[in-house]
Structure formats: C-alpha cells, structure tokens
Amino acid sequence: MKAITAFGSAILVVLALLQPLFAADDPLLPKIPPAAGDKCVRPTDEMRVNHMKYILHQRDLTMHKGIRTEQFSLKKCINCHVMPNADGSYPSVKTKEHFCAACHQYAAVRIDCFECHVDKPESAFATNETDQVNPDGH
Numbered sequence: 001m002k003a004i005t006a007f008g009s010a011i012l013v014v015l016a017l018l019q020p021l022f023a024a025d026d027p028l029l030p031k032i033p034p035a036a037g038d039k040c041v042r043p044t045d046e047m048r049v050n051h052m053k054y055i056l057h058q059r060d061l062t063m064h065k066g067i068r069t070e071q072f073s074l075k076k077c078i079n080c081h082v083m084p085n086a087d088g089s090y091p092s093v094k095t096k097e098h099f100c101a102a103c104h105q106y107a108a109v110r111i112d113c114f115e116c117h118v119d120k121p122e123s124a125f126a127t128n129e130t131d132q133v134n135p136d137g138h
C-alpha cells in the first residue's frame, strides 16, 4: 500500500512538471505569436491584463489633447508584435495568426481599431510615405 502511494505521488509530481507543456500545446488555448525585441513597454503580465487601458488612454491623449507620447503608440505595438510569415507576407488582423487577434478571437473581443489603423508593421511598406491611418479620424 505504502509503495503504491509513493508511486502515485511520484506520478503527480511528474504530471505537475509537465503541465506547462500540455498547456502550451493545448489546441483550445490561443497561440500567441512571438514578438520582436526582448521586452514589452511594460511587464508582460501587466500588458496581458491592461494593454487596452494604455492604448485607449494614449489614443484619447493624442486625439483630444494633442499630446503624443511614444510609449503606448499603437504603431509601435504593431512594429514589434506583427512579424512576417516564412513567405514574407504578413498575417491579417482578421486571422488568429495576427498578434492582436490571437486572444481576441479566443475571448470573442471585437475592436474596430484596424478599420483605420494598419495591421502591419512599418517594415511591411516599401516606402514610408503612406500615412498609416485613415484621415477621417475617430
């Protein structure tokens, strides 16, 4: 009896150690594409929870008070977070391969930001003469 219990708890320990691997491979969880750079503008855990507050706040500051700070620029988010596919094309925000859609599709969150803002990084454009935003404004 004693031996079985010890064996049982050894299995539990192994399972606990493997848990992160199972989670990473779980097809039911969103697969978040990797980012460029070594860290985000704020700690990752915090960004996961609060990113919307930062960019909405940033947008309000920019649009209504004419203040433009770089830290929470949407353009910068896209520059780091949207990487080219192997064939050089870029994922559209309409697909879950796009960073901003990976979780949103999973969590059924809808945002309209990309009706005006481009969903690709600046490096996707041959020239930088295109203004990346629809001139109609918010």
Ligand code: HEC
Binding pocket: 055, 056, 058, 059, 062, 063, 072, 073, 074, 075, 076, 111, 112, 113, 114, 115, 116, 117, 133, 134, 135, 136, 137, 138
């Ligand atoms: C109707 C078009 C439109 C929509 C929809 C829209 N924006 Fe904008 N946004 C603009 C324009 C125009 C500017 C000002 C141009 C600029 O600053 O480059 C701007 C500026 C910004 C900026 C400051 C500039 C930058 O790149 O950081 C942020 C941040 C921003 N928007 C975030 C958002 C977010 C988040 C959403 C979705 C919740 C959103 N916008 C939806 C048109 C739009």
Ligand code: HEC
Binding pocket: 032, 034, 035, 036, 037, 038, 039, 040, 041, 044, 045, 047, 048, 049, 051, 054, 055, 071, 072, 073, 074, 076, 077, 078, 080, 081
């Ligand atoms: C300098 C490059 C860079 C910029 C700019 C940047 N990020 Fe990040 N971001 C990262 C890196 C690197 C991570 C960590 C990824 C990881 O741990 O796998 C990250 C993590 C995140 C995460 C958590 C992802 C996860 O795996 O759960 C979110 C959400 C996020 N960023 C949103 C944003 C938003 C919104 C902006 C714009 C305000 C932004 N980031 C700007 C590089 C950047």
Ligand code: HEC
Binding pocket: 032, 048, 051, 052, 055, 056, 077, 078, 081, 099, 100, 101, 102, 103, 104, 107, 109, 110, 111, 113
């Ligand atoms: C790690 C997962 C994850 C990633 C990656 C992510 N989001 Fe989100 N986002 C969420 C979740 C979950 C919510 C809903 C939070 C809530 O309702 O409280 C949300 C909400 C938002 C909202 C507010 C929507 C609303 O109407 O309230 C905006 C704006 C937003 N995200 C923008 C972005 C942008 C832009 C990117 C890419 C740069 C991005 N998110 C990447 C998980 C993510």
